[in-house]
Amino acid sequence: MEYVGRILVEDVSGCRFDIHQYRKRRLLFRVTKFALDTGEEVQRLDANTFVIASTRESLILVDIEE
Numbered sequence: 001m002e003y004v005g006r007i008l009v010e011d012v013s014g015c016r017f018d019i020h021q022y023r024k025r026r027l028l029f030r031v032t033k034f035a036l037d038t039g040e041e042v043q044r045l046d047a048n049t050f051v052i053a054s055t056r057e058s059l060i061l062v063d064i065e066e
Contacts, residue, residue: 001033009050009059016062019050 001022010016019042022033034042034050041053050059 004032007034007050008062010062011057011059017059019059 001024004021004023007019007021008016009019017036019034019036022035024031032044034044036042036052042050042059043053044050045058048061050061051057052059
């Protein structure tokens with residue numbers, strides 16, 4: 001897998017986390033994986049929302065313009 005970059009998110013209490021994005025090609029499709037620093041899998045729900053797979057805790061994209 002190729003490291004793409006990190007995405008800054010925060011939970012409902014305001015704690016901020018980095019999600020690391022990895023990508024690889026599988027035949028004709030591009031596979032993207034998201035993970036926290038701890039290795040926990042994260043799934044993207046929409047453009048601004050992620051969820052930790054094991055706990056279903058929501059994480060919201062942080063506007064870097066803040």
